[in-house]
Amino acid sequence: MTTLPRTTEKKLGLVIDLDICVGCHACAVNCKEWNAGGHAAPLTDLDPYGPDQTGVWFNRIHTFEADGSGDCGTGSSQTVHFPKSCLHCEDAACVTVCPTGASFKRVEDGIVLVNEDKCIGCKLCSWACPYGAREYDASEGVMKKCTLCIDRIYNENLDEIDRVPACVSTCPVSARHFGDLGDPDSDVSKLVENRGGYDLMEEMGYKPTNKYLPPRKRRIEAADIGAAASLDTVIDTDNPLLRWVDRLLSR
Amino acid sequence: MSRNDRTDPSNAVDLSPKVADEIKYTTCYMCACRCGIKVYMLDGSIRYIQGNRDHPVNRGVLCAKGSAGIMTQNSPAKLTKPLKRVGPRGAGEFEEIEWEEALQTATGWLGNIRKTDPKKLAFFTGRDQSQALTGWWASQFGTYNYAAHGGFCSVNMAAGGLYSIGGSFWEFGEPDWERTRYFMMFGVAEDHDSNPIKMGLGKLKGLGGKFVSVNPVKTGYSAIADEWVGIRPGTDGLFVLSLVHELLKADKIDVEYLVRYTNSPWLVIRNPGGADDGLFARDANGDPLMVDSDTGELVSANLAEIKPRLIGEADLPGGGKAVTVFQLLAERYLDPQYAPEAVAERTGVSADNIRRIAAELAHVAFEEQIEIDVEWTDWAGRKHDKMIGRPVSMHAMRGISAHSNGFHTCRSLHLLQMLIGSIDCPGGFRYKPPFPKPIPPGIKPGNSCAPDTPLNGPPLGFPTGPEDLLVDEDGEPMRIDKAFSWEFPVAAHGMMHMVITNAWKGDPYPVDTLMMFMANMSWNSSMNTRGVMEMLTDKNEETGEYRIPRIIYSDAYYSEMVAYADLVLPDTTYLERHDCISLLDRPICEADGAADSIRQPVVELDRDVRPFQSMLIDLGARLGLPGLVKEDGSPKYPGGYPDYIVNHERAPGIGMLAGWRGEDGKSWGKGAPNPQQLEKYIENGCFSHYEFPEEHRFYKMANKGYLEWAASVGFVPKAEQIVLQIYSEPLQKFRLAARGHGDRQPPERHRARVDAYFDPLPIWYAPFEGTMIDEEEYPLHALTQRPMQMYHSWGSQNAWLRQITGSNKMYIGRKLAERLSIADDDWIRVTSHHGNIKAQVAVMDGVNDDTIWTWNAIGKRSGAWNLDPKAGESQKGFLLNHVISELLPARSDGHRYSNSDPVTGQAAWYDLRVKVEKVTGDHDAVSEPQFPTLPTPTGLPQRPAILKYGQGFRKEGGKP
Amino acid sequence: MHPALSVILFTTTSGVGYGLIFFYGLGAFLGLLPADRWFGTVGLGFALALVTFGLLSSTFHLGHPERAWRAMSQWRTSWLSREGVVALLTYVPAGLFAAGWVFLETNDGIFALLGGLAAIGAVVTVGCTAMIYASLTTIHQWHSRWTLGSYLTLALATGAVWFCLFSAVLGEGAGVGLSILTMSSVLVAWATKAGAWKRNDTTSHPSTPESATGLGSIGKVSMLEGPHTEANYLMREMGFKVARKHAEKLRRIAVLCGFVAPALLSLAGAFLAGGWDVVVYLAAAVLVSAGVFVERWLFFAEAKHVVTLFYGAKAA
Ligand SMILES: Nc1nc2c(c(=O)[nH]1)N[C@H]1C(S)=C(S)[C@@H](COP(=O)(O)OP(=O)(O)OC[C@H]3O[C@@H](n4cnc5c(=O)[nH]c(N)nc54)[C@H](O)[C@@H]3O)O[C@H]1N2
Ligand SMILES: Nc1nc2c(c(=O)[nH]1)N[C@H]1C(S)=C(S)[C@@H](COP(=O)(O)OP(=O)(O)OC[C@H]3O[C@@H](n4cnc5c(=O)[nH]c(N)nc54)[C@H](O)[C@@H]3O)O[C@H]1N2
Ligand code: SF4
Numbered sequence A: 001m002t003t004l005p006r007t008t009e010k011k012l013g014l015v016i017d018l019d020i021c022v023g024c025h026a027c028a029v030n031c032k033e034w035n036a037g038g039h040a041a042p043l044t045d046l047d048p049y050g051p052d053q054t055g056v057w058f059n060r061i062h063t064f065e066a067d068g069s070g071d072c073g074t075g076s077s078q079t080v081h082f083p084k085s086c087l088h089c090e091d092a093a094c095v096t097v098c099p100t101g102a103s104f105k106r107v108e109d110g111i112v113l114v115n116e117d118k119c120i121g122c123k124l125c126s127w128a129c130p131y132g133a134r135e136y137d138a139s140e141g142v143m144k145k146c147t148l149c150i151d152r153i154y155n156e157n158l159d160e161i162d163r164v165p166a167c168v169s170t171c172p173v174s175a176r177h178f179g180d181l182g183d184p185d186s187d188v189s190k191l192v193e194n195r196g197g198y199d200l201m202e203e204m205g206y207k208p209t210n211k212y213l214p215p216r217k218r219r220i221e222a223a224d225i226g227a228a229a230s231l232d233t234v235i236d237t238d239n240p241l242l243r244w245v246d247r248l249l250s251r
Numbered sequence B: 001m002s003r004n005d006r007t008d009p010s011n012a013v014d015l016s017p018k019v020a021d022e023i024k025y026t027t028c029y030m031c032a033c034r035c036g037i038k039v040y041m042l043d044g045s046i047r048y049i050q051g052n053r054d055h056p057v058n059r060g061v062l063c064a065k066g067s068a069g070i071m072t073q074n075s076p077a078k079l080t081k082p083l084k085r086v087g088p089r090g091a092g093e094f095e096e097i098e099w100e101e102a103l104q105t106a107t108g109w110l111g112n113i114r115k116t117d118p119k120k121l122a123f124f125t126g127r128d129q130s131q132a133l134t135g136w137w138a139s140q141f142g143t144y145n146y147a148a149h150g151g152f153c154s155v156n157m158a159a160g161g162l163y164s165i166g167g168s169f170w171e172f173g174e175p176d177w178e179r180t181r182y183f184m185m186f187g188v189a190e191d192h193d194s195n196p197i198k199m200g201l202g203k204l205k206g207l208g209g210k211f212v213s214v215n216p217v218k219t220g221y222s223a224i225a226d227e228w229v230g231i232r233p234g235t236d237g238l239f240v241l242s243l244v245h246e247l248l249k250a251d252k253i254d255v256e257y258l259v260r261y262t263n264s265p266w267l268v269i270r271n272p273g274g275a276d277d278g279l280f281a282r283d284a285n286g287d288p289l290m291v292d293s294d295t296g297e298l299v300s301a302n303l304a305e306i307k308p309r310l311i312g313e314a315d316l317p318g319g320g321k322a323v324t325v326f327q328l329l330a331e332r333y334l335d336p337q338y339a340p341e342a343v344a345e346r347t348g349v350s351a352d353n354i355r356r357i358a359a360e361l362a363h364v365a366f367e368e369q370i371e372i373d374v375e376w377t378d379w380a381g382r383k384h385d386k387m388i389g390r391p392v393s394m395h396a397m398r399g400i401s402a403h404s405n406g407f408h409t410c411r412s413l414h415l416l417q418m419l420i421g422s423i424d425c426p427g428g429f430r431y432k433p434p435f436p437k438p439i440p441p442g443i444k445p446g447n448s449c450a451p452d453t454p455l456n457g458p459p460l461g462f463p464t465g466p467e468d469l470l471v472d473e474d475g476e477p478m479r480i481d482k483a484f485s486w487e488f489p490v491a492a493h494g495m496m497h498m499v500i501t502n503a504w505k506g507d508p509y510p511v512d513t514l515m516m517f518m519a520n521m522s523w524n525s526s527m528n529t530r531g532v533m534e535m536l537t538d539k540n541e542e543t544g545e546y547r548i549p550r551i552i553y554s555d556a557y558y559s560e561m562v563a564y565a566d567l568v569l570p571d572t573t574y575l576e577r578h579d580c581i582s583l584l585d586r587p588i589c590e591a592d593g594a595a596d597s598i599r600q601p602v603v604e605l606d607r608d609v610r611p612f613q614s615m616l617i618d619l620g621a622r623l624g625l626p627g628l629v630k631e632d633g634s635p636k637y638p639g640g641y642p643d644y645i646v647n648h649e650r651a652p653g654i655g656m657l658a659g660w661r662g663e664d665g666k667s668w669g670k671g672a673p674n675p676q677q678l679e680k681y682i683e684n685g686c687f688s689h690y691e692f693p694e695e696h697r698f699y700k701m702a703n704k705g706y707l708e709w710a711a712s713v714g715f716v717p718k719a720e721q722i723v724l725q726i727y728s729e730p731l732q733k734f735r736l737a738a739r740g741h742g743d744r745q746p747p748e749r750h751r752a753r754v755d756a757y758f759d760p761l762p763i764w765y766a767p768f769e770g771t772m773i774d775e776e777e778y779p780l781h782a783l784t785q786r787p788m789q790m791y792h793s794w795g796s797q798n799a800w801l802r803q804i805t806g807s808n809k810m811y812i813g814r815k816l817a818e819r820l821s822i823a824d825d826d827w828i829r830v831t832s833h834h835g836n837i838k839a840q841v842a843v844m845d846g847v848n849d850d851t852i853w854t855w856n857a858i859g860k861r862s863g864a865w866n867l868d869p870k871a872g873e874s875q876k877g878f879l880l881n882h883v884i885s886e887l888l889p890a891r892s893d894g895h896r897y898s899n900s901d902p903v904t905g906q907a908a909w910y911d912l913r914v915k916v917e918k919v920t921g922d923h924d925a926v927s928e929p930q931f932p933t934l935p936t937p938t939g940l941p942q943r944p945a946i947l948k949y950g951q952g953f954r955k956e957g958g959k960p
Numbered sequence C: 001m002h003p004a005l006s007v008i009l010f011t012t013t014s015g016v017g018y019g020l021i022f023f024y025g026l027g028a029f030l031g032l033l034p035a036d037r038w039f040g041t042v043g044l045g046f047a048l049a050l051v052t053f054g055l056l057s058s059t060f061h062l063g064h065p066e067r068a069w070r071a072m073s074q075w076r077t078s079w080l081s082r083e084g085v086v087a088l089l090t091y092v093p094a095g096l097f098a099a100g101w102v103f104l105e106t107n108d109g110i111f112a113l114l115g116g117l118a119a120i121g122a123v124v125t126v127g128c129t130a131m132i133y134a135s136l137t138t139i140h141q142w143h144s145r146w147t148l149g150s151y152l153t154l155a156l157a158t159g160a161v162w163f164c165l166f167s168a169v170l171g172e173g174a175g176v177g178l179s180i181l182t183m184s185s186v187l188v189a190w191a192t193k194a195g196a197w198k199r200n201d202t203t204s205h206p207s208t209p210e211s212a213t214g215l216g217s218i219g220k221v222s223m224l225e226g227p228h229t230e231a232n233y234l235m236r237e238m239g240f241k242v243a244r245k246h247a248e249k250l251r252r253i254a255v256l257c258g259f260v261a262p263a264l265l266s267l268a269g270a271f272l273a274g275g276w277d278v279v280v281y282l283a284a285a286v287l288v289s290a291g292v293f294v295e296r297w298l299f300f301a302e303a304k305h306v307v308t309l310f311y312g313a314k315a316a
C-alpha cells in the first residue's frame, strides 16, 4: 500500500558526518558489493567495459566546494565530500505517487522499500524523490533503492556486530552511523543533538530520517587551540649560542 | 493524505537470507595496504568481501578498492595462458603456449646469461610485495641489476628516515592517533597506509586534535583538515626549516630529548680541507666523543649519566678542534635566510602563518605535554616511572619525496620532530616494527658479479661511504640503473625508472634480458611514456635485433606493458594464490605490535595461469640456483611458494613468517620451520600479531626491553641504543670524497654535485627542473594525486570502480582559469620542456595558484585492459607522464642527469613545470597523445555488454 | 526532464481525444447536436481511438507493461493511479453514448445523460493527468496551478478545433457561435500557457545548492566532482538540458501553430463556405495538434528537477 504509516515503530536511518568524510567511496562500493547479491539483486551494470558505463548504485559520493563566504566560512574555500543515499523520509512522496503499491514504507522501522514484483517501472517515484535516491534498473524494468541493508540489519546468519548497513561497517573514518532516530536516547539521536545534525532540503517537507552532521568550524587561529600567534625570541641575537651554553642535561 | 498502520503483508521481506556456505580469510591486494579480509563464499562464488575486524591493519574496514575485489576477480582483462610474441614487439600479437614451453624458453635465455655474465639479466619488480623472495632470487642468480619500484616511488622518504631516525614515514611509522593533539600531514593524498590513515584521521578529529594539511591541493584528507597550507610544490623543506628557525629563536626545543636520544652532543671535527673534516671525533674503540661538562674531558658518547656540553669547541687529543652537532645546527638554522619573511614568498606561506604554526607546535609540544604512567627501562638500565609525550605528530609521503630535493626535505622534517622530542613518544610519531633499525641499517649492496655464482650480498642496501658504491675503477656505474653510482650514491631502492632508458642506450652496458614483474612500465610507471615505448621497440641497425633483446614479463591482467613482452608469464589474482607479507619485506605492523600475514587461495583457478612466486621458484630450480636446489640438484621447494614460505630460512630460525615457528609452533619470530605454520595462520584469520607489553611501546630506539626483544627476533643486530642522527656522517663521507679525499672519488663531472648535495645537515634547494627551464615560459607546477578509489592502472578494469572514475580532467585554479578565460570542460594543451598533452579542464578553488593537477593513472591506452577501444579512459582520460622526462635538460657540458634526487635517485615526478594554453578552433574532443589501439590477445574473454553479478544469489542455489 | 516520446504522444493525443468527447458529450447533453450517424461515428470513433492510442502509448515506457493493471490500485494517494481509474471509468459512459449514437442514431434522453457523464469523465481524466505533474514538488516548472490550467484548456482548445472540423464536414457546419467559442478556447489556452511560461521564466525552485547540501553557512556551493564521471540514470532521466535559444524558437513555433493560427483559422471558418470552411478547419486542427505536440515537448524539456542541484545546477 502506498499510503504512508501514520507512525512507525522505529525510525531507522543513517547519520553522516561531513566533518570527517574524506570522500573515499568505500561506502558506495561496499554498498554496491553487498546489494549486488542482496535483497535487490542484481544491481545491473550496463556497458561495463565500454564508453557509457553506468549501473545501479544505492549510495553515491559527491564533492562540493563551499567558497567560504558564509558566516561559518573561513574566507577561503572548503572542500566537502558528500555521500548520499535514500534518506528514508517520513513524508516520502516517492511512496505516495506510486500507482501500484510497489513502493512502501515499513511500519516496523520506517524503511522505504520497493516490492519489485509489483513495480511496473513507471519511474514516477524517481521523479518524486528530491534526493536522487531511486535507481531504475533498465534491464530488470523495475525501480530499486537503498534498502538500509534490511537483509543485514536483522540477519541471523550474520554475527551480531555485523548487523549494520554495509556502508556503515566499512567506512574507514567512521563517518557513518546507523540507529533509531525515533528514539531520542539512541546514540545517533544524541549525535545529531550534539553536533547540530540537519535535514537536506528541509524546505521540501519530506522529513528525511537520515541526518547530516555539518563540518566542524575550522580552527585556523592560534587562539583556537590556546596558543600565541607567534613565539617570543629569547636568544641573544648577537650571541645566540649563549642560550644553551649552560643547558646541561644528563644523557 | 490517508495513512495505514500495518506493513502490507504482501510486501513481506526475507530478513535473514543465507549469506555464505563458507567464509574464508585472506589478505586484500587491491592495493599495497594489505588489509585482512573475510570472503563470503556462496554457491562457489564470492558473495561478499568484508574487512576482518581482528586484523591489525584495517580492524574490519574496507576501502572502495577492496570492496570492489569481486569485479577484479571478474575482470575480462585477466590473462589466461602463457603467451609468446609472434608479431613485432608492441603490436600485441601473441600465440598461446604451454607452461612447459614457456619455462623452458625462460630457462634457456637465463641459463646462458648466468653461465656467461649474470648482470645481463635485469630483473625489476613493480608492486614490491614479494621482494623478500625476488631480491633473494636475484642474488642467488648472481645479478645486482635488481630493484623494485621504490626508486620511483618514495625512496626519499625511506632513505631520509633510515639515515636520520632509523625508521620512516611511508607505512613504516604512524602517528599516535589516540594521543596526538596536533597533526601535520605533508603531501599525502592516500598513502600506502590507506585504511589506517583514514581510521586515524577519524579518531584524531573525534578526539579534538588539530589537523594541518600541507598540500598544494585541497581534496581528500586535506578537505577535512582544520587548516590547509596550500604550499608551492617543492618548497616544504624551506617551510619546515623556517619552523625550525622560529623554534630555535624561542628556545622551544626539547633539549633533554636531544641529549638523550640524538647525536646533538656528539663532536664533529672542524678541520677545513682536511680528510677528516666533518667526521665525528671518535675514541680508540671508534665511539663518537662528547664533552663531559663536569670534567671537561672527552668521553665516549655511548656513556650514560654524563652531562655533555651542547655548545662549544673542544680540543682533540691528537690536536685539531671539534664542535658539537647541536652548535652546528643552531648556527645554521638561526641564520636569517630561514626567517619566515625570507621564505614566505618562495613557499607561498605567509610569514605570519609560519610564525603562528611554529607557536602552535611549541604550545602543544610543551604546554600540552602528556605523561602515561608506564614504567620502562632505558638502554642504560635506568628505570623511568612514566613516559613523557609531546603530542605533536607528523606524516609525509610523496608530496615530499617525489621531488629532487625530497631526501633533504624529509630529513628536515625529522629534524623538526627531533627538536621537539616527538619521535616514538606518546602522542608523537611512532615506529612500526621492525623499526627502529641501526642508522642506516647495516645492509650493504652486493657488488660481485661472476658466472654461475650468487651475489655477495643482497642487490640493495644502505651505503655508508664511497667504499660501498657500485662503481668501477673509473668511478663509472656498475648497475644498469646507475644506482649506488656517483650520480645517485644512496639509491637504496634502485632506480627502476632508468632501466629501460639505460638498457636501450647500452649505458653503462647493454643487457640481454629484461625480466619484469607487476610493473606497467610502458605506461603509468614510466616517465616519458612515449619514449619508453619507442625504446622498447627500437632495433639495432646492424644486427636488426631489438636493443633490449629479450623481455620477460609477468602480469595478471592485460596491461599496456604486456604488448611489449616477448614472453608473458600470466599470474594468478590475489584471491587465487598463496602469498606472504613478510617482516623481511614491507611489513604490515602497527606501532603496538609486530605482524605479518599470508594469502590463501579462496577461489578456484579457472585458467592456465600460475602464481608468479611459485613459477619463480620453479624457474630458479630449473636454473639450479644454489638456494633453490638440493645437493642432488633436485628442487628444494617442490611445493612451490607455500613450501618456501614455511621451510626457507634466511638466517637460522628466521624465515618468511614470524608466527608459530618451532616444531611445536610455539615460538614467535625465531624458531625452526613448522610444517603446520600455514594452517595456524589460516586458523587465525591469515595473520599473526605479536602485541608489545605496555613498557615496550615507546622510546623503542632506547628502550632496553624492546631492544632486547628486537635483537632476539633479529630486527636489530644488538640490543644497543639507536642514537638518532641529526647530523649524518655517511653523507659527509661522500662529500669528503668529492672534496678530493680518499681513494674512491667521484669523476670530475660529478664532484661539485656530490659536494653540494651531501650536506650532513638538512638543506633546501630549488627542485632541479624549475632551475633548468625558463620559469617565465613554464610558470606552473603540475602534479598528480592518487584517487582513493583507484589503484594505479589496475583499477580501470574494474567494472564498478570505472563507473566512479572512468576518465580524468586537469584541475586548475579559478584565478588561472579566469586569466586564460578557460571554463569547465574546455580543452587545454599542457606543455613542458619535454612534450605536451591535450586534456579537458575542471576549474576549482582549493588549489595553489601556480599549480594544476590531475588524478594519477586513469588515462589508458586504447585497447588495453580489454576495455572498449572507445572507452573514456583512452578517449578523454590522459596520463601526465607524457610530459615528464626521465632526464633533466642537458647541463652545460651536455650531460643529462636522471630527473631524480641527487642523493637517492628518487624519481622527481612532482618537479614538473608546465605552461597551459586553451585549445581553440574546431578539434575533436579527444585527449592527446593517442596511440594505436592494442588488439585483444587470444584467450581473453569477450567483454560482456551487461553485468548482473549477484543475480543468482537472490534465488537459492543460483549462480551469479 | 527527459522528453520521452511515449509520454508526449500520450498527453497530446489523449488531450485531443478527451477534448472531443467533452464537446460531443456536452453538446448532446444540451441537445445541441444532430444525431447524424456519420457525424457521431467518425468524431467519437476518432476521439476514442486517440484516447485509447494515448493510454496504450503511455504504457510503452513502462518497464513492465504487462503489469499495467496494477496501476489502478493506489487511487487513494497516486494521481497516476487515479488517472488510470478515471480513464477506464470514462470509457463506460463514453462507450454507451457513442454506441447509442452510432447504432441507434440517438443522442438524447438517457444517451444525452451518458454524454454529459462522458464529458465530465473526460475533463476529470485530463485533470488527473495534469495533477500527476502538478503534484510533483520536486519540479518547480510543473508544480503550479498553471499546469492543471494549461492541460485542461489545451485539451478543450484542441478538442474544440477538431470538433469544428467534424461539424463542418459531417454536421450542420460549425457556425459562428461554435467558431467564436473555439477561437476563444484557443485564446484562453494561449493565455494559460503564456502565464505558465512567464511564471517559469521568472521564478525557480525554492531549493538551492546551499539548501540541498546544507553547506550554505560555509559559503556558496559548487560541485567539484560528481559521483560518476559518466552520466548515471538520474542525469539521463532528470538532467535533460535544452538550450535557451532553442527553447525560445520552439516556443514561437508552439505559439504560431498551437494558438495564433488555429484561433484565426477557426474564426475565419465561420465566414467561409463551399468546402473552404472545411479546409481551414482541417488546417487549424492539424496545426493546433502540431503546436501542442511542440508545447508538450517543451513542457518536459524545460522542466528542471531539484536533484540536479546535487549535480552542479545552480538553480532548479
Ligand atoms: N605521473 C605519475 N606517475 C607515477 C606516479 C605518480 O604519482 N604520478 N607514481 C609512481 C609510483 S609511486 C608507482 S609505485 C608507480 C606504480 O605503477 P606500477 O608499479 O606500474 O603499478 P600498477 O600500474 O598499479 O601495476 C603494475 C602492474 O601490476 C599488474 N598486477 C596487478 N595485480 C597483479 C598480480 O597479482 N600479479 C601480477 N603479476 N601483476 C599484477 C597490473 O596489471 C599492472 O600492469 O607509478 C609511478 N608513476
Ligand atoms: N587508492 C590508492 N592508494 C594508493 C595508491 C593508488 O594508486 N591508489 N598507490 C600506492 C602507492 S604506489 C604509493 S607510492 C602511495 C603514495 O601515496 P601518496 O604520497 O599519498 O600519493 P600521491 O598521490 O603521490 O600524493 C602526493 C600528494 O602530495 C601532494 N604534493 C605534491 N607535491 C607536493 C609538495 O611539493 N608539497 C606538498 N606538501 N605536497 C605535495 C599532492 O597534491 C598529493 O596530494 O599510495 C599508495 N596507495
Ligand atoms: S566511506 Fe566514509 S569516508 Fe569514505 S566516502 Fe563513505 S562516508 Fe565518506
Ligand code: SF4
Binding pocket: A085, A086, A087, A088, A089, A092, A093, A094, A095, A112, A128, A129, A130, A131, A132, A133, A134, A145, A206
Ligand atoms: S530519499 Fe527519496 S527515495 Fe528515499 S524516502 Fe526520501 S523521497 Fe523516497
Ligand code: SF4
Binding pocket: A097, A098, A099, A100, A101, A102, A103, A114, A118, A119, A120, A121, A122, A123, A124, A125, A126, A142, A143
Ligand atoms: S517505478 Fe515502480 S515503484 Fe516507482 S512508482 Fe512506478 S511502480 Fe511504483
Ligand code: SF4
Binding pocket: A030, A031, A032, A035, A058, A059, A085, A086, A145, A146, A147, A148, A149, A165, A166, A167, A168
Ligand atoms: S544502507 Fe545499505 S543499501 Fe543503503 S546505502 Fe548503506 S549500504 Fe547501501
Ligand code: SF4
Binding pocket: B028, B029, B030, B031, B032, B033, B034, B035, B058, B061, B062, B063, B064, B065, B066, B067, B194, B195
Ligand atoms: S586499503 Fe583497500 S585496497 Fe588496499 S588492501 Fe586495504 S582494503 Fe585492500
Ligand SMILES: [Mo]
Binding pocket: B149, B152, B153, B154
Ligand atoms: Mo609507489
